[in-house]
Amino acid sequence: MPELPEVETVRRGLAPAMEGAHFLAVEARRPDLRFPLPRDFAARLKGQTVRGLGRRAKYLLADLSSGDVLLMHLGMSGSFRVDEATPGKFHHERSKDPAHDHVVFRMSSGATVTFNDPRRFGFMKIIPPGRVEDEPLLRSLGPEPLGNAFDAAMLASACDGKRTSLKAALLDQRVVAGLGNIYVCEALNRARLSPRRLASTIATRGKPNERAERLAAAIKAVLQDAIRQGGSSLRDHRQTHGELGYFQHHFRVYDREGKPCPWPDPPGVVKRIVQNGRSTFFCPACQK
């Protein structure tokens, strides 16, 4: 469950279990994630206190007492589960999918935090003190779409001169950081812009036009709505305490091929096309 709203939901679920607590034990059951975990991964974390848990785009960053930063990414199929110890007894919940529980943190808060990732596109990495700014995975990220700095002007300047589709541009994390396939499709429908439109056409002579205004507003709105709903749960994915997200019930186009577009003006039907090897859902009738 891994676009910005899902990662933010995970962050909010993990924060009470991890912030202010230290690692009592760390188990790296399967080190061969997208990047292999270092052999001393557990030793470097054990005993450290989590000062804060932040998010940048789709990355989680745990600030540790040593100054290290634990960088985590959910990839395509990653999820975290928090099991709280019941006061008094040492309760241990049985995992539903132990085969893909790759990393387990036992925290001094009493919580057990388990990272599960069937496809292993996710990863964890420890960044040494003071090196976050140099981290290659973070350095080329574009603006946070919910930050104050992100607006139509910034979006337009990032797309200015781009010879690719609007869809591909919005998936490019250097343009805006945190969108994925679902929220790009949803934002474009809200803004009534075609995913096939040339990205550069949201700028006119280098300045944001009315399309850029609509798109920037749509991006913010869809992400805020999704976070409020606890993100989207496709299949049987869960949030950190086993709850489902609810935003999948609010999809306007994503995975709704053949269903009516919610915009009534020119009535339309959602179509699925493939762009850059990935599904795009949109309404050809109203998204221009």
Place this chain on the structure above:
DNA sequence: ACCTCGACCTGCAAGC
């Protein structure tokens, strides 16, 4: 420098 595509890995649903 920009852009597209394959590769990474596993599970599930649909089709034959």
Place this chain on the structure above:
DNA sequence: TGCTTGCAGGTCGAGG
């Protein structure tokens, strides 16, 4: 029922 195929929320790096 069982096998095959296609598809999935991401992103890095090779090659054009």
